[in-house]
Amino acid sequence: GESVGLHLPTLSVQEGDNSIINCAYSNSASDYFIWYKQESGKGPQFIIDIRSNMDKRQGQRVTVLLNKTVKHLSLQIAATQPGDSAVYFCAGGTGAGTASKLTFGTGTRLQVTL
Amino acid sequence: NAGVMQNPRHLVRRRGQEARLRCSPMKGHSHVYWYRQLPEEGLKFMVYLQKENIIDESGMPKERFSAEFPKEGPSILRIQQVVRGDSAAYFCASSPIRQSSYNEQFFGPGTRLTVL
Numbered sequence: 001g002e003s004v005g006l007h008l009p010t011l012s013v014q015e016g017d018n019s020i021i022n023c024a025y026s027n028s029a030s031d032y033f034i035w036y037k038q039e040s041g042k043g044p045q046f047i048i049d050i051r052s053n054m055d056k057r058q059g060q061r062v063t064v065l066l067n068k069t070v071k072h073l074s075l076q077i078a079a080t081q082p083g084d085s086a087v088y089f090c091a092g093g094t095g096a097g098t099a100s101k102l103t104f105g106t107g108t109r110l111q112v113t114l
Numbered sequence: 115n116a117g118v119m120q121n122p123r124h125l126v127r128r129r130g131q132e133a134r135l136r137c138s139p140m141k142g143h144s145h146v147y148w149y150r151q152l153p154e155e156g157l158k159f160m161v162y163l164q165k166e167n168i169i170d171e172s173g174m175p176k177e178r179f180s181a182e183f184p185k186e187g188p189s190i191l192r193i194q195q196v197v198r199g200d201s202a203a204y205f206c207a208s209s210p211i212r213q214s215s216y217n218e219q220f221f222g223p224g225t226r227l228t229v230l
Contacts, residue, residue, distance in 0.1 A: 008154050034218075043118075043205050043221035044157065089156055101147060101170060102207075102219060104156035 008087060010109040019077040023090035023105045026071065030092030034102070035064060035075045039086045047075070047088075077110075085112045116141070118208050118222035119188075126228045133193040133200070135225045139208030145169075146189040147207045147219060148181060157205060163189060196229045203227075 013019045025033070032051050036044035050057045050064045050073075057064050063076040073090050087109050091102040119138040127133050139146050145164055149157040159173040163183040174181065178196075183189040193200055203226050207219035 036221075041223075043207075043223050045221070046218060049218070091157075101159040101162055101173070102149075102157075103159065104149075107156050 008107050008109045010111060012111045012113060013080045014113050015080060015082060017080055019075075019080045019084070019110060021075045021077075021088050021108045021110065023073040023075075023108075024071060025073060025090070025092050025103075025105065027092055027103060028068075028071070029094055030103075031094045032092070033064070033066065033073050034091045034093070035062075035073075036089045036091060036104075037084075037086045038089060038107075044089060080110075080112050082112045082114065085110055118206055118220050120204075120206050120222040120225050122225060123223060124226050124228070126230065127196045128230050129197055130195050133196050133227055133229075135191040135193075135204050135206075135227070136188040137191070137206030137208075137222060138188045139206075140220055143208035143210050143220070145209045145211065146183050147209075148189075148191050149205045149207065151203045151205060151224075153202075160191075193227075196227075198229045201227055201229045 032049055034049045035047040037047050038044045048059045048062050048064050050066050055066050061078045065074045077084055087107045089107045090105045093102045094100045118140055121136050125133055147162045148160040150160055151157045161174050161181045162170040165183055166185055178194045180192045203224045205224045206222045209219045
């Protein structure tokens with residue numbers, strides 16, 4: 001869900017290791033969830049999405065897991081690379097076939113160390 | 115196909131001045147969203163527009179802020195009599211409408227507003 005914080009939580013991962021970024025949401029009405037990557041000075045970039053009727057979806061090097069029971073979403077990045085360093089946000093939306101606002105989480109900063 | 119375009123990328127205003135932020139959606143997209151991002155925070159929804167219509171403005175401050183998406187030209191987010199608290203990054207996103215699935219929003223690079 002949404003929360004306001006002064007400092008983003010940071011996850012430090014060594015290059016080549018797997019990363020797991022977590023997100024808790026509060027809106028049970030969300031029909032889908034999206035993970036965005038935001039690099040410094042840029043807009044959010046789509047990574048992967050998942051519908052609320054799914055519990056897992058895989059992309060290239062990324063996997064999103066959805067646990068509706070505990071309202072938890074995670075993004076797994078395999079073989080993390082320096083280019084993965086960024087802030088990652090989860091966002092929820094409603095309504096297939098319509099357009100709706102996205103509700104963003106607080107975000108997690110991923111730092112990849114060499 | 116050019117992505118979502120926003121200008122200016124950086125805007126400096128003194129307190130009391132007006133700020134105008136422009137957003138050109140992706141070709142073929144008829145829906146525009148504006149979000150605000152404070153440092154170290156997530157994006158907060160402000161307003162959602164279609165051509166010539168405001169669909170959802172539940173995130174817009176009641177005063178000084180307005181948005182439009184005219185039939186021709188870009189969407190404009192207008193902030194009158196800016197205050198220091200308006201300093202933030204303002205992002206625009208656009209989406210098409212597909213009846214069979216949700217409508218992915220594509221984000222622009224943002225306008226960073228600094229109020230002195």
